[in-house]
Amino acid sequence: MATDVYYGSPFQRSLVPEQTLPARLDRILERLAIRDRVKGETVAIKMHLGFNIGYSVLHPVFVRKVVQAVKEGGGHPFVTDSPSSCATAAERGYTTETLGCPIIPNQGATEQYFYPRERPYKNIKEWRVGGHLHDATFLIDLAHAKGHPSCSYGGVFKNLALGGMAAATRGQMHDVMHFDTYWFPELCPDAETRQRIIDSCPFGCIVQDKERDEGLHLHFEPCNQCGRCLQVAPEGSLQIDPVNFQSFQQAMAYAVESVLITFDRDKQVFINIGTQITPVCDCFGFTGPAILPDIGIFGGNDPCAVDTACLDAMKSKELILENVPSSMEVRPEVEGHPLQKLHGPYKDPYLVCRYGEELGLGACEYSLVDVEEGEASDTTLAGQQALSAT
């Protein structure tokens, strides 16, 4: 059965505050019955608090709405993220005063507070779940929906997967893309050809391996799978294979599973705010112009449904080409999601939702409920048409 995903449109018919996103977030929180669900709970509001001078992180006005609803319901909220983001959060407007609740580093100030969970996957033997997320009794995953270099998209899965883990696990998750061999040096023994391969990539993805003279190292994040390098490399020596890209998304699903198993199913809430959609993650510490129009807010009790609804809304839009950094390449011939046209076909943003579904974390099918209209619409057809028409 399709799960309800509550939707707040970014558009106004009249110049009144009721028709703006913070007011619609209020209505989403009402439809999710937050106030009725949090009495006596220790509520972790997991966010990405960003870095440096990034200003596309969620505005404190939105966070205050969530904090206020939790307090009015008798819950005890705190905002949490990795220690490094928390340490500089005030520079981006996040303080106890502006948010209305404490900001607590998820893994402790020195990244040493975590709970290990064994579940071997490629190079990752255990998942170190941040201690404060683990200890909370109710979770609100409050994410900024935007692009991401490793998997093309970052929403509620990504927010919980990376920021939910201690530093060692976060590092291993990024390394997982290198686990499956993609460079076979015995098929390309001469240094001159290796240099030509390095030079063939316009994005600087391919570099000399620091440890082996005959080795090449691929940075998967800026790679859009254009294949230029494959035209230079001797056959079979270099592989640009979906498995390397998919492994990051599978790792994200395992990380989210490791967090969610510590919460009862009815104590999990997921919210995506799709404004100022940047090409890459808030980790980058800066903000450029949006590469997709604002799509609004999506809230529900199922991470697979909430991310899928948000991605469908993005899919109904066109990339704003003039806002794409000139160091990136849009590939109009790539079929699928706009974010794949920007980050490459192997970075299918829906993958993590499907992996999450396979792990039993939720279901991708959803029914979109516009909190303005109060009318449910069908997920795949009518829902998308409604979004396209806004």
Ligand code: SF4
């Ligand atoms: S596929 Fe394209 S972007 Fe990726 S490493 Fe090769 S040349 Fe670079």
